[in-house]
Amino acid sequence: MSRFDSHVQSVKNDILTAVCNYARQGTLYENIHEIPKEIMPKGSASARCCIYKGRAILSERVALAMTTKGAYDHVIEVIDIACDDCPESGYEINENCRGCLAHRCIDACPRGAIEIVNKRAHIDKDKCINCGKCQQACPFSAVTNRVRPCEQACKIGAISKSPTGEAMIDRDKCISCGACAYQCPFGAISDRSFISQTIELLEDYNKTGEHPVFALVAPTIASQCTEHTLSQVIAAIKVCGFHAVIEAALGADIVANLEAKEWDEKGFLTNSCCPGYVDYVERFFPDMAQHISHNPSPMVVMGRILKEKHPGCRVVFIGPCTAKKLEFQKEQWRDAIDNVITFEELQAIFDSYEVDFDHLDEGLLDQASYFGRIFARSGGLTTALHQALIENKLETSKLKPLICDGIEECRIALLKASKGVLKENFIEGMACVSGCIGGAGNVTHGPKERAQVDRYASSAMEKTIHEAIRIFD
């Protein structure tokens, strides 16, 4: 079984690992053109039309893996030559059609777009509105919906077909959630990576002993330990040269505590912790942006605390999120975080440093409470907010939360709220379905991950939010 969800991630891992290897030696720039040849040597098979195109695509991936902080105002990119220009003809009748007597498809179609031609159903594309009712009605699976996986993945309609056929991202709409990148079967959409800069920070600390690099890890890490235990993964991060591993969930405890007070004051609020969601509100519902919590995200809160307690230190956030890669570059948060990588990229760093997982010290990770840790999955933030109200002896009976799992649910809630017809007074918005455990930068995604996060959360030594954050009093 592959350690990744798909082979696309495996190819990406080869590139990222090679970039790390050269970055560690300080010879990355000299070897940019060698990496594709090393990964795809003469005579090797390519999924593309020829080895030259295969290598050309790998070169594009190398370029994406060498992004520097502040150079771009977006992180999700289409690799045009890798895009297979997938068909996007919508609903079509396939060879399973038996020309049956019932023809439920015809009855189901609200536009009269289906008729029987030569004993088989036929969809008139001029009339079809792509509602999919014929597909639901057919007992023979004779209706196929040909949509591009990227367009299907993007629930805000930011992806379309360019005049030359490949996928194109509308920068005015894209919220950098990375859903398209994770779903593209050709790996033609990818997130930019700051991995070589992370390596530079580690090597600098390693050589000079100055500017210790803190790994600030998202609580989603509990769902990412499939090959190894959490203890091994934490120890491995330190083996790669990080000074210490700190829980971003402690920042979540702080944020939950502040957000509870803010909600109590304002009476209506939505969260600031999910950067894809915040970006979505600002772009699509600008009038609602005033209701976003004024507290920075847990990542930023913890970054600032680390910088205050350890002047000169560097902070690398490690998480499941591609949108965080945009958040940390924003002017107002730039002081807090030096770099952001995903769990996919952490895997490449482990591979580059050839971590021997069988011979590691015990790795400990325990700072946050149960409530900070469950921020990693949908509904966690709301539970934490409720708990923080109780701990601050604030009124809980008036709290009417709405948990929005994925950007489509967020859209409906925001639409209602913007028209003043939303019953609830707290919107928990998560851009990814399932919350952070559904993030595009995870190594794996699976049905057990919610339970894994909850188990990890329950193992926290501190049982309440106030117990976790009392060290700052």
Added chain:
Amino acid sequence: MKIFVCVGSSCHLKGSYHILEAFKQAVADNHLEDDITLSAAFCLGKCRDGVSIKIDEEIVTGLSLETFPDVWQTKVLKPLGK
């Protein structure tokens, strides 16, 4: 004098919060609020020997509530001339 108490995972699990509280109490009891600033720090790099603290530039390891009075005497009161 600046005192940092490590609250990294290892020290945290060994009870660094209680050490922090012990310092707070001792500072209050001795009216040393003007002489000592007390703060948490994330990992002083001595994870095996926690709880670790840093007094100005010196790292002191192996703190527990049992060893605290001794450390307070020798590493805090004495250097302050109290």
